[in-house]
Amino acid sequence: MQMRSSLLVPYALLGVFLTSALPTWAGAAKNLMPEGSFELLERGLPEGWKMPDPNWYKNFRGEATVKTEKGNRYLHLVCPVLNQLLGANYTFPITEDMQRLRLSYRVRAEIKELATNDGTGVGVALLPWWGNVETTQAQFGGAEWITESTKDWVSKKVELDVPKGATVLTLTVGIKAADAIADFDDVSVEVLR
């Protein structure tokens, strides 16, 4: 009897711990992009990101770097021509139990000119992949692309359903068919369910 009562105390404490921890677990969605803040660098480049090749974008005087402002790092893109997509990619695996995602990021854009076709500007898109084959679907989704300059940083957020059977998602942060300067920070993709 003595042993049983001594065991009761730890279990009671565990119960208190679990009860207090539950609301936190319920509110925190899993973030699939641990390096969306551009704070961690590897040889000057943001860790986990595939940056565009400088040999390619220097031909049109483009720029893709990490800059620092008040101790905070962010992605800085410059695309002075209308016929290019200048972007950084982040690829991550996805499983069948991930059905709905929330994409969010902060962006600051200076847009000088847009190409005349649709879907141009500054923004973030998610592309699904099935195995190693790229889909014919042009764009899975993202927040509406910015087509006018922002005075300061603005926050974007959008919820998206994952296409059935997708095994990999590529997130592209960039400037598409626009003469623009764009800064990005705090990119996250959370699993809502």
Ligand SMILES: [Ca+2]
């Ligand atoms: Ca940052």
